[in-house]
Structure formats: structure tokens, C-alpha cells
Amino acid sequence: MEHSGNFLTFVGEHLQQFFSYTAFANVTSGHLIMIAIGLIFIYLAIAKEYEPMLLIPIGFGILVGNIAFTPGLKLGIYETGSVMNYLYFGVLQGVYPPLIFLGIGAMTDFSALISNPKLMLIGAAAQFGIFGAYAIALLLGFSPSEAGAIAIIGGADGPTAIFLSSKLAPELMGAIAISAYSYMALVPVIQPPIMRLLTNKRERLIRMKPPRSVSKTEKVLFPIIGMLLTTFIVPSGLPLLGMLFFGNLLKESGVTKRLADTAKGPLIDIVTILIGLTVGASTQATTFLTAKSVGIFALGAASFVIATTAGVLFVKFFNLFLKEGNKINPLIGNSGVSAVPDSARVSQVIGLEYDKTNHLLMHAMGPNVAGVIGSAVAAGILLGFLS
Amino acid sequence: MKRKLYIARAVIALAMVLIAGHGYAQSSLDLRINEVLVINDSNYVDTYGRRNGWIEIFNTAYNTVDIGGMYLTDDPANPTKYWIPKGDPITSIAPRNYVLFFADSMPTRGIQHLNFKLKEGGSLALFESNGRTMIDAVKLGPQKPDVSYGRLEDGGVEWGFLEKTTPGANNFTGVIVTAGEKFGAMDPFGVGMAVIAMSVVFFALILLYVVFKNTKKIYSIDLRKLFSKPEVEVEAPKPAGEEISGEVNAAIALALHMYVNALHDHEETVLTIKKVARTYSPWSSKIYGLRNVPR
Known part of the structure; x- marks a missing residue:
């Protein structure tokens, strides 16, 4: 009888101990808020199809990162030796973003840009968003390194944002990455009102000259010359720019089809899964739910607005110097923000609203891919000055 | 053909020499004598509990450099005075890190213990493993007890007496x-x-x-034409419309795509025979099957 009493105490104690290990015993309101955010991401990805390739891994990562556990079991992403910590290494050391750029390079067709190289300048103008956000971040009291890491959200390029924040402000990387990807998903919502506000009907109806055909030699030369020129000017952008142009050369050379297929297929898919999941998991409530994160989200929105405004206004300014017939439709100014290809799609959709036969997609892809180059160059500059 | 081959070989050889030279510059030549304490009365104690003069070597590179096989000396006439043994983990200096040597003239105490002592007014040099190439050297003037003489910033060019002795640590002790x-x-x-x-x-x-505005013009220049004598040429008739626009290309591509996709095997009860190409693979070949008697 005594034995059975002891046994019941033993079972009771161990059940209690087991309960103390469960997430039910450790969960806080912060964890629940983050789990709700993760679920919203997953909902937006599935129901609204907003950037599902990114929002599903990130959303699920947020769920994974916010399961409340007892520290010391080598489970958390910040615990040395845990599986998630090993996977997170690729984010912390900036391994994943260049690999994603390799895939982007292998997917991107720079023909639109080569056929009309002046569109590159729109990609440059849109980078005002980065430096506008940098100035506002300094005013809000962020340190220069933090301000630089936050400002890159305006480049609208997730891998670039992760790469730069891992170097300048690793502690803010989760919030920066989530903010960057969220606003990239919201490009179709953020950009159209600004585009309509800054243009008149006559400007929206501008028809651009059809792009000329681009020879294979030009396509092969572009990644080689592009890499040499940009990295000679900003060597700190080498990991991103080097891989972007390398991927493009694999595609355009025509003799490395298998490598290009791997870069733009399985490789980028694997890295996207890893980067999405680990960045999502890095948003543990304890590190993520801070006043700084709120500031980062506000600055992210501001940087997108500034970038879009700068792109559209720059086209209008540029048109002052262009002859009739060569003018650029300012509705492609927004696509200098490098959210490829979403911002170019926005140009197309808004253009069609005013003229059903005016297709701007091909023209918008020029500044769109120039924006990728521009944001990588801008990241290199910030890294050079602030690290 | 042979000449071309020779040229190609020469270019590859030159490239290899240049790469090899670059690799050399990224390793041993990045080491610096960083800090020296000559008179050690009440300063750093070695693992044997003794106070002696010490030398700090700094790796300025961003990669690991192995100091094993190189030489330290206080005598310019004898550059190979102390040979630093190879293969010990201590000699492998991590990026932007340090290694200490004790100038106690007791080499039997371990590889960090040199076979000479530092002297005021003397000198100190680090030589490459060939015993001829000097990597770094410092002339030691009059010294102060327990005050180290070193570079004011790690790997920097300016030398002076340091405010604090910093064996195995950053020489600059101010706010960074x-x-x-x-x-x-x-x-x-x-x-x-x-x-x-x-x-x-x-x-x-x-x-x-x-x-890229000018690329097409540059690569379409016919250099042979540029340097050869002008010949009277009958101008070939140009095709109508000098450049084909991307839209025309896209339309042609679409038409071809539709044409190719329209070729299918079964159409409205009419059968067409289409040859199916199979790629040969030795993995599935019976010729190479395991039932064959090995030769």
C-alpha cells in the first residue's frame, strides 16, 4: 500500500516535471502574439497569394521560433549546438543571401535593360528610399550602423536586407527581414496610390518605343562588364553583385545550362526554405517584441514610400530632357524599387487601367533589375562606411 | 598551332606565378613584431612562473598564418638563430591574433622559449623559413623597466612606449x-x-x-577592315528595317512555339508517327550487366 502511494507520488511528480517542460507552462503573451503574426503570414500567403514562397517559410518559422521551451535543451535558434542554430549560421554569416542572388542572376533576363540602358538611372533614383530612411532612423535615435541596416529595407530586396543587417546590426535582423519581406508582399498595395498621386492622365498614357532585340554577345558581355564595373567601384558589394552576375553568366553563356538550371531551381529553392524558416524562427518574442521593432516597421514603410516617390518623380524629371517619342512612362518609375517582379507587375496593371493596349511590363523590367543592382551597390556602400 | 599552344602555356605559367606570389603576400609577410618587453621586473609571468623579456607577434591578415619554420633572431649576422618548430598548434596564428615568445635563453622549456635574451640597444628580427627574407625587424633603443615598446596600434607603423603592457592583446587601450x-x-x-x-x-x-549604350558599336567594329586597305565593295542590299524590334522577335517566338506545340501524335482520329529519341545510358545496358564474366 505504501509502495503504491510512493509510486503515485513518483508519477505525479514526474508528470508535473513533464508539464514544466511543455510549452503550455512556459508560454507568454509575447509568444502568443508572435504565433498570431506567423498565422497571419501563412494566411496571407495561402488565401491572398502574397509572396507565398517567402511568407509560408517565414510564417511557419515564426511558429517554430515561438514555441516556448525550457532553455538548455538545445532547441532554440539562439542556443549553440541546436539544429536551428546550425541552420541559422548561414544567415548570420551571410552565406544564404549570395546564393539566392546566384539564383536570381540565373533567372533574370537583362535584355530590357540592355536594350534601353537609360532605364538603369531609374533603378538608381529609387535608392533614395534607402538614404531617406537612413536619415529618419538617425533622427529617431538609432545608431548609424542600426540606421544603415534598417534603411536597406527601402532597397526592397530581402536577401540584401538580411546580408547587410547580419553585418551591421545582427540583433535587429529578424525585425528587418520580416519588415522587408512584408512590404515586398505589400508592393501592390503601397505603390499604386503614390503612382496615381504623382502622375497625370497624359503622362500615364505615354507609349514607349518597343525595345530593340538584344544580341547574344551583348547578353554575355553584360554580366562580365557589369560585375567588373560595379565591384571595382564598390568592392564591399562583391558577395551579392558577384553572385548575381555569375548566375546571369551561367544563364546567358548557353553552355552551362545544367548549372544555370540548378542555380535557379533546386539551389535557390533549398536556400529560400532555409533562409525563410530560420529568419522566421529568429523572431522569438523575447528578442522581437520591442519598441525598436515597431520603429523598424514604421521606417520600412517610409522607405518604400520614399523609394516609389523618388522613382516616379525621377522619370518625370528625366522626361524634361527627352525628345517626344523617346519619353518614358512615369508609371514604370515605381519599379526602380527592386521587388522583382512585383513592382514591374504593378506598373503593368496600373498602365492597363488607363490604356488597355499599353503594356509596360517589358519596359518596367529594366528599372526593376537595375534596382537589384542599385540596392546591392547601396548595401556595399553602407557596409563600407559603417562596418 | 604549336605557337598558339606555347603562348597559351606561357600565359598560364605567368598567371600561376602571379597567383603564387599573391598567396605568399597573404601569409608570412603579414606577420609583424608587435610589442616587446625587454626589462621585465614585475610584469608578465610565463608558465614556469619566471619573468623574462617577451616578444608579441601579430598576424595582420584575415586568414590563419603559421609561423612554424620561420626564424627569430637578435643577431642580424645570424638570421637563423632560433628556428620556430613546425606543426605545433601554438604556431598557427588565427586571423588578427597574437603569439608570444619568451626571450629567456631557455629553449628546452618549449617552443615559445627562445635561445637568446633581449638587450637594450639590441635588435630583433623575424625571418622567412628560407632564412634570407626578412619579414619584420625592430631596433631596440634604451628601454624602461616593465614598460613595453610596441606599435601604437596593432600592425601599425608608429612605434613607441605603450601606456599599458598588453601581451596577447590589442596594443591600443583607449576607447575604440x-x-x-x-x-x-x-x-x-x-x-x-x-x-x-x-x-x-x-x-x-x-x-x-x-x-552598354556603346557596347554594340564597339564589338561590331570590324578590326580587319579598319587596318586593311580600303577596297571598293559592292554594297549588299540592306534588309528593310535595320533593326528587328523585340516585339517582332517575341511574335516570331510565339508563332514558333505554337507551331511546335501543335505537332502532336493524335489529332482528330488521325494518327501521326513521331520518332521518340531515347538517350543511351550504360547504366541500363545489358552489355555491362553483372552476369558478364569478369575478365
């Missing part, structure tokens, strides 16, 4: 201001950053614009 903090102090509102960075971004993309 990061590049970001320096930039922020000079540019508190971010205007400078915006001006500089936007100028660079525009410059980079304008450069690309200029190059």
Missing part, C-alpha cells in the same frame, strides 16, 4: 570608436551619406549605361 560611430559623429543627419552614396550609385549605373 567604430567606423559607424565616426561616420555618425561627422554626419548626424545622414545628409552626407545620402549625397555620397547616391552619387556612387548613380555613378555606377551611369557607367553601366554609357558602356
